[in-house]
Amino acid sequence: MTGSEESPSFRLAYVPGVTPAKWVRIWNERLPDVPLTLVQVPAAQVPEALRAGEADAAFVRLPVDRTYFSAIPLYTETTVVVVPKDHLITAAEEVTLADLSEEVLFHPLDDVFEWDSPPGEPAFERPATTPDAIELVAANVGLLVVPQSLARLYHRKDLAYRPVTDAPQSSVALSWPEAATTDLVEDFIGIVRGRTVNSTRGRAKAPAEQDQGRPEPKGTKQKPAAKSTGRNPRARAAGAKQAPKQAPKRGKPRRRS
Template sequence: MTSNRPILPEQEDGEPPQGLVLGAIPGASPDKWVSRWRQRYPEIPLTVRYDEDAGALQRVRSGEADIGYLRHRAQEPGGSDGSSGDLAELSETELFHRVQIYTEQAVVCAASDHWVAAAEEAVDWVDIAEEPFIDPADMGVSGSGAELAADERMAMEVVASGAGLLLLPNSVARALSRKDVVIRTLTDHPGFTVSLVWLRAKDSPEIQEFIGLARGRKQSSGRSQLEPAAGPKKGKKAKQAAARAEPSRRKSRQQPRSPRGRPPRGRRRPR
């Protein structure tokens, strides 16, 4: 199975990435952050590597990523927190910093002939809580060389057969949508919490700047610890040339034209 994980231009095969490495997950869209980073700090390369949800902390711990996305199911009605192994590890150790960046809408996926399909847009969590659910982690497809979200894709096939329902973040479900599976928004469900995590021991001005950028910090903020790339400076000669090229703002004093056969006003016709 061919891998479809996006690799940005500065990451070349056989060469270790330089600068910051951001570990992304299925459904994540860091393009806006990456674009702003490259505009402000072009001298500090930023590489994005996509991988599965599972193992996000391990990739940060091992140094595969300097900063990583972490997504987990938020506190659910009834007391279950849906904690993944990554979240459990995060709560038991002080190795990591963690900043929550947003909460993603949860959706339910069902076969097109399931009763859930009768709902036009949304269903209540309490109405489906007792239904059998498919766990993507039980698929065992993802691994080295597997395409991104392979377990979720296989779980979608199982759902299409009518074996059960599948709970997913909205972004992942939409990316894997198929004609024989319906996707409905879940109401009364807290959704999925998405955070950025990094090692406390590797904290740096570059990492802090990226976290600030992800949280909406403006370039003019006094909290920035990095100097943005300066634009080209104009020398004295360049400024003089620009001044000569600038069109004059003075109004030209041209003699007004007169109709044919009549002299300009204020002048006498020669005899």
């Protein structure tokens, strides 16, 4: 390698609420010579980061532009409403949007949901970020509907949350520019999909690996040689058929004169 060549590295972006630790751990075990750099990016800014080459792949919230990006859906989150700890809603195990119709609900500018018709009473203003909205909920000014991971990320002791059964849901996916599907991207896809370390899907096999995977042609296997005992097989067979020798008979004792 010349001094002008850069060492390989992998940059992984992720939106708030996603925890990539388990995939990063597997990456470090399998590719210890390729450093992985994590970059947290607001959900709305991830497409720009990928287009600009600031990350090789990213954990995003769907939808994405499928004309430019590839995406592998991973899971869908439960939607919850964040409330003050002493709110009446905490008496229920789960609620519906109808239960929130008379509540003031915040819709921050970075809201991950695309509401057809925002539920609840409109707040006096839209907070700039979800953390700002959390602060307002703690001040007992209104409530907030978010994916459960964000409720956990911004958890406070004076707040609680309950599932909203009929609210929109947020799905998380691994995404990357389709035209930039590099070998390292394929490696990370394999990790996310749960492929074993021996899987070569998406990567070219080395010649030695190809030879190892080929079946041996018929007729080339040699049978193990029989062990030699130093005796003729016919003699061994004849000896096996011989009757066992009988003990000699004892004579009658002589009389003394």
